[in-house]
Amino acid sequence: MRILMPGNSFTSSNQMPQMLAKLTGKGWDYDEMSRRLSDAYRKAAKENQALTADAGRRFYELSAVQTLYAADGAHPNAAGSGIAAQTIAAVIQQHKETQR
Numbered sequence: 001m002r003i004l005m006p007g008n009s010f011t012s013s014n015q016m017p018q019m020l021a022k023l024t025g026k027g028w029d030y031d032e033m034s035r036r037l038s039d040a041y042r043k044a045a046k047e048n049q050a051l052t053a054d055a056g057r058r059f060y061e062l063s064a065v066q067t068l069y070a071a072d073g074a075h076p077n078a079a080g081s082g083i084a085a086q087t088i089a090a091v092i093q094q095h096k097e098t099q100r
Helices: 013-025 030-047 055-062 078-098
Strands: none
Touching: 013 030, 030 055, 055 078
């Protein structure tokens, strides 16, 4: 079983100002970037017969209500690591259920 897990560092707070400036220059906003990244990861997973555990999407959805990053602003803290693990486990469980 192959699992592609999109990273969550693209939501890192300490890189946000520079990233937003680049997105604006392309006519995108953060939501558009997030959507396009998720679409690209799903396509890559399909082409490689892999499952997608979109931890980056979960970080994006939850980062406004939880602190998910360590002090460096790029790596997950314990809560963020837990979210990633839960996301992967849910994908594996769903796959097992569809294989029955």
